[in-house]
Amino acid sequence: MSLARTLLLKASDSTWLREHGTRAPFVRRAVSRFMPGETFDDMLGAARATAVQGIGGVFTRLGENVKDAAEANTVAAHYVEAVTRVRGAGLDCEPSIKLTQLGLDIDREFALGHARHLARAAREAGSFLWVDMEQSPYVDQTLEIVRRLREEGPRVGVCLQAYLLRTPEDLDDMIERGIGVRLVKGAYKEPPTVAVPLKADVDEQYFRLAQRMLGAPARATGGRAVFGTHDIRLIARIREHAMATDVPGPHYEFHMLYGIQREEQLRLARDGALVRVLIAYGPYWFPWYMRRLAERPANVWFVAKNLVVRS
Numbered sequence: 001m002s003l004a005r006t007l008l009l010k011a012s013d014s015t016w017l018r019e020h021g022t023r024a025p026f027v028r029r030a031v032s033r034f035m036p037g038e039t040f041d042d043m044l045g046a047a048r049a050t051a052v053q054g055i056g057g058v059f060t061r062l063g064e065n066v067k068d069a070a071e072a073n074t075v076a077a078h079y080v081e082a083v084t085r086v087r088g089a090g091l092d093c094e095p096s097i098k099l100t101q102l103g104l105d106i107d108r109e110f111a112l113g114h115a116r117h118l119a120r121a122a123r124e125a126g127s128f129l130w131v132d133m134e135q136s137p138y139v140d141q142t143l144e145i146v147r148r149l150r151e152e153g154p155r156v157g158v159c160l161q162a163y164l165l166r167t168p169e170d171l172d173d174m175i176e177r178g179i180g181v182r183l184v185k186g187a188y189k190e191p192p193t194v195a196v197p198l199k200a201d202v203d204e205q206y207f208r209l210a211q212r213m214l215g216a217p218a219r220a221t222g223g224r225a226v227f228g229t230h231d232i233r234l235i236a237r238i239r240e241h242a243m244a245t246d247v248p249g250p251h252y253e254f255h256m257l258y259g260i261q262r263e264e265q266l267r268l269a270r271d272g273a274l275v276r277v278l279i280a281y282g283p284y285w286f287p288w289y290m291r292r293l294a295e296r297p298a299n300v301w302f303v304a305k306n307l308v309v310r311s
């Protein structure tokens with residue numbers, strides 16, 4: 001892991017930076033590259049604009065590691081209302097939640113209660129509930145909650161991280177249960193005891209897992225196969241593999257983050273691929289934004305440019 005990436009991921013945990021850094025106008029300007037705004041209506045506006053281009057949406061209200069039950073209740077109520085509002089707006093936009101934002105650090109059953117309520121609301125609205133994957137100590141609890149949600153009904157999926165050594169086994173389990181999988185490379189700082197340290201190896205592991213997600217046994221159990229990546233080379237490899245093995249386009253999707261690889265999103269959609277963009281909003285964006293900077297340390301120059309050019 002590069003030094004820049006390590007430092008940025010360390011900064012994502014800093015309470016001091018979160019409280020002070022987010023007030024700086026140049027930081028607020030720079031973050032607008034990755035999120036259309038802090039409000040739900042900002043997200044709806046962006047989802048409408050992408051829908052016109054044949055691209056679906058996934059929405060997430062930023063926040064994590066909520067320790068206060070009342071705050072977790074507010075977040076859960078927001079998501080239930082949001083699912084109804086999205087449906088009312090006639091948009092194809094699915095919620096993606098973090099379990100620690102729904103109180104997983106307080107109590108597992110408490111978080112499960114919120115997730116269960118939300119999964120039901122999403123099903124009733126004809127939507128789908130995505131569950132994000134957070135740091136490695138949360139993986140077992142996250143998968144256990146997702147399994148329980150799946151036992152109660154369909155239309156639920158979870159993010160799996162290709163960098164984790166355990167993911168091949170977790171993927172098989174999710175496939176067997178018909179749970180949707182959004183495969184990503186992984187955004188957190190993890191020790192080599194649990195994660196593949198070299199990026200080139202993570203990329204290869206991603207491709208191997210993608211092949212499994214496109215295989216006949218996976219397609220037979222009916223879970224959605226989603227590739228959450230901006231890696232153009234990897235996307236091309238996955239599409240070539242799908243074509244070579246006769247996997248039709250509607251069997252898999254590409255999800256990307258708002259503001260990243262916009263041209264590739266449009267190109268894929270024009271080419272008939274299923275594409276969605278994950279649109280984030282909310283005031284608690286600091287750790288999430290730091291992870292976006294860490295993914296491409298060149299992004300720091302973009303922040304610096306905002307400081308020099310506009311202040």
Ligand SMILES: Cc1cc2nc3c(=O)[nH]c(=O)nc-3n(C[C@H](O)[C@H](O)[C@H](O)COP(=O)(O)OP(=O)(O)OC[C@H]3O[C@@H](n4cnc5c(N)ncnc54)[C@H](O)[C@@H]3O)c2cc1C
Nearest residue numbers: 132133159184185186187228229230231255256257292295
């Ligand atoms: C829809 C979606 C959901 C996700 N959910 C989770 C989750 O629940 N848990 C989790 O751990 N991670 C999640 N991630 C993040 C993921 O783990 C990676 O950190 C992130 O996607 C970067 O990896 P990459 O696959 O794009 O490949 P990379 O090899 O990192 O990037 C490939 C290329 O994409 C472009 N790019 C990538 N990131 C950026 C960026 N931040 N800014 C500008 N350009 C960039 C660059 O051109 C880069 O060369 C999610 C990602 C997506 C797209």
